[in-house]
Amino acid sequence: MNTILSALPIVLLIWVMTKRNPVPSHIALPTVAVLVAFIQLVFFQADTGLLSANVIAGALSVLTPISIVAGAILLNRVMFFSGAEAVLSQWLKSISSNKVAQLMIIGWAFAFMIEGASGFGTPAAIAAPILVGLGFPAIPVAIFALAMNTVPVSFGAVGTPIWFGLSGLSLSEMQLMEIAKQTALLNSLAALVVPFIALSFVVKWRDIRQNVLFILLSILSCTVPYVVFAQWNYEFPSLIGGAVGLGLSVLLAKQGVGLNKSATTELSDKVIEVKTIMKVFLPFALLIAILVVTRIPQLGVKALLNDMTPWFTWHVGDAGFEVSQALVFSINNILGMDVNWQYKSLYVPAVIPFLIVSLICIPLFGMSRVLVVTSLRDTGRRLFLPMLSLIGALVMVNLMMQGGSQAPMLLLAQAFSGLLGDSWGYAAALLGALGSFFSGSATVSNLTFGGIQLGIAEKVGLPVSLVLALQSAGAAMGNMVCINNIIAVSTILGVSNKEGFIIKRTIIPLFAYALVAALFSIVSLAL
Template structure:
C-alpha cells in the first residue's frame, strides 16, 4: 500500500500545483515533481544513485526532441506571419466562409486531422492553431480547441505509428494488429459525434453550434467515415486519407453554405463575449467598445473584409510553405516512397567512448545516440533527419526566405522571436521528461507499473470500463500515444489474459486512451501554448480539457461492451 501511495502522490501533487488557484507555472511545478520522484526512488525504492543520475541525463537530452519540434513550428509560424502569408490565408478562408464554426471545423478539425495522419509529434496544433489565431480567435481558447480536436486521429497518426510501433513489443501478428485497429477506429468513430462540438464550445456558444450542427456533422463524418472504412484493412493510412478527404469535402460544403446558419456573430464578438474575466485577457473597456459599435460600423467592416479578395496566385504563394510541409511530411513518412528508410537508417558510421559518461555514436541518417549512460542500460537517441524539426520545418523556412524575398532584418527577427519563446518551455520539458524517466525506472517495480497493476487488481473483470484511462495516463506522463502504448501495452495485455477479457478490445482501449490523453498531455499543452505565446496557463487548460477527456473515456467504456 505504501508503494502505491508513493507512486501516485507525486502526480496528485503535480496536478494540484498546476490547477489550484494561482497555480504554479509548469517550468516550476514539473522540476519540483521530478525532484520529488527522484527522492522517492532513492530513499524508498532504494534505486541506485547511478541509475537515477543516468535517467536524469537521459531526461535532459530527451527534451531536445520536443523543443526542437516546437522551435521549428514557431519559426515557420513567424515566417508565415512576417511574410504576409498569414493575412492572405485569413482573407482566403473568410472568402470560403465567414462562419466561425466552418472556419474552426475546416482548420481545427479536418486540416489538423490530415496533418496528424502524416506526422504526429504535435505538428497539427503547431500548424493549425496559429492559422486560427490569425483569423482573430482567442489564442487560449484556440489552444484548448486544438488539444481536444487532435484526439480522434491520433491512434493512426504519423502513418499509424502508435498502432504498429506502439504495440511492437507484444509479439502480435499482423492480423491481430489489424483487429486492434478496427476496434480502435470504431470507438473513435463513435466518440467523434461528441468531441468536435465539445471542442467548439471553447470558442462559440451552444446556440451557434446547434444552428450550424449539420455542417459540423458533415465535416466530422467526411473525415471519420473514410477513416473507419480504411481501418478495416489498413492501420497506417486511416487518419491521413480520412483527413485529406474530409478537408476537401469540408471546404466544398462550406463554400456552398450547406448546413451553415445564414447569420453569424463576428469573430471579435465571440472571442470577447461572456468569459473575458475568467481568461484575464480582455478588460471591460474592450468589451464595451466592441459591444457599443453601431450596426452601421459593423456592416461597413463586414463589407470591407468581403471586398478584400485575393487572387489564386496570391493564395497559392501564401499556401506554398504549408503545401511543402504536407508534401514533405507525406513523402518522408510513407515507407513505400523509400525516403523514410534513408532518414531512419541506424547503420553506425562513427562511435566514440566518453568513458563513464557513455558511448556516443552517429549513424548514416545522422541519428545521434548516447548508450550505456553512466555504465547503465539507459540510453538516448535523437533522429536528426526524421524528427520534424530540420525536416520539414527548418527546410521549408529556408526555401521560403528567398521565395518571399525576406530581408535580413526580418529573418533575424524570425529567429530571435523563436529563441525567446522556447526558454521557459525547455525548462518545463526537461522537468517533465526527467519525471517520466524516473517514474518508469525499476521495471516491473517502477512507480508507474506499481500504480497500473494496483488499479487493475482493484477492478478485475470490470477493467474494461477504466482501461482507456490508463492509456490516457501514459500519454499525460510521456507526451506521446506511441510511448503510452509501448509503456502500458504489456500491462493491458497481461490484465486481459489474467481476467479473461478480449485482448484486442483491451489493447484498443489502450490505444484510444493514449489518443484521448493528448488533451491533457503536459508536453502538448506546453508546446501549443509556446507556439501561441500563452504564458503560465497550463493548469487552467488542463482543468478544462480534462472534461472532454473523461467523456471520451465513458464513450470508450460503453463501446467496449458492444464490440
C-alpha cells in the same frame, strides 16, 4: 504504501498547476521531478547511478520536443512577418465568414490530415496559430486544438502508434487489423461528442446548435473514410480521412451547407488571386508532402533518415557516443548503466520539414533580412522557459518508469487493474491516457502499457483486441491533457503560465471520451 507514494507526485503536480494561484510549469515540473527522485532513492531504494543516468537521459530527451516546437514557431513567425498568414486568413474568410466553419476546417479537418502525416504534436502546432490569426483568442484556441487533436492520433504518423507501438506484443497481422478496426470505430464514436465540447471553448453553445448540421457533416467527412480505410490498413486512415474531410468541409462551407445564414456575414469583395493563394498554401503543401515521403516505409526515405550505420564513434569506459550516417546522435550506457539516449536529427520533424520549409519561405515571400532576423529572435525568445518545463517533465517520466516491475508508473497501472478485475474494460482507456499524459506520445503509451493491457486481458478473460483497442484510443485521448503538448501549443501561441488552467478545461472532453470508451466496451462485450 508503494502505490500511494507512486501517485503522490502526480497528485501534487496536478494540484499545484490547477489551484487558484497556480505554480508555473517551469517551476512545478522540475520540482516534482526532484520529489520523484527523492521517493525513488529513499523509499524505493533506487540505484544512485541508474537514477543519475535517467536524469541525464531525460534532460537530453528535451532536444526532440523543443526542436519540433522551435521549428513550428519559426515557420509560424515567418508566415506571420511575411504577411502570408494575413493572406491565408483573408482566403479562409472568403470561403466562409462563419466562425464555426473556420474552426472545423482548420482545427478539425486540416489538423486531422496533418496528424495522419506527421504526429509529434504538429497538428495543434500548425492549426492553432492560423486560428489565432483569424481573430480567435489564444487560450481558448489552445484548448480547442488540443481537444481536437485526439481522434486521428491512433493512426498518426502513418500508423506508428499501431504498427510500432504494439510491435513488442507478438501479435499477428490479423490481430493488429482487428485492433485497428475497433480503434477506428471507437474513435469515430467519440468524434460525435468531443468536437462539440471543443467548440464550446471558443464559441457559444447557441452558435454550435445553429450550425450543428455542418459540424456533423464535417466530422463524418473525416471519420467515414477513416473507418472504411481502417478495415484493411492501419497506416493511412487518418491521412486519407483528413484529406477527404478537408476537401469536403471546404466545399460544404463554400456552399453554406448546414451553416446558419444569419450568423454568416457578407463575404469581402476583395478578390485574392489564385496565384497568391497557391503561393501561401505552398509551404503547407510542401510540409505535408515531405512528411508523407519521409514516413512511408515503402518509399525508402524513412530508412535513410533512420540509418544507424556508424559514422563516428567515441567510447569512455562502458559509455559510448555515436553519430550515424543519417546524423542520428546516440549516447549508449550513460554512466555505465543500461540507459540510452538518441536524437534522430533528420527524422524528427524539426530540420525536415519545418526548418527547410521556413527557409524556402524566405525567398518565396521576398522577406527582407530584418524580417528574417525578427522571426529568428521571436522564435528564440519563446523557448527558454518551455525548455525548463519540458526537462522537468521528461526527467519525471524517466524516473517514474525506473524500477522494472516496481516502477511507480507500473505500480499505478497494476493498482487500477487490481481494483476492477473483469470490469477492466470500463477503465482500460484511462490507462492509455495516463501513458500519454506522462510521455507525450500515443506510441510511447502503447509501448509502455500495451504489454500490461495484454496481460490483464488474458488474466481476466477479456478479448485482447478490445482491450488493446481501448488502450490505443486512450493513448490518443490522453493527447489533450499531455503536459508536453500543452506546453508546446502554449509556447507557439505566446501564452505563459496557463498550463494548469488548460488542463482543467481539457479534462472535460477527456472524461467524455473515456465515457464513450466505457460504453463501447460494454456494448462490444454484450454482442
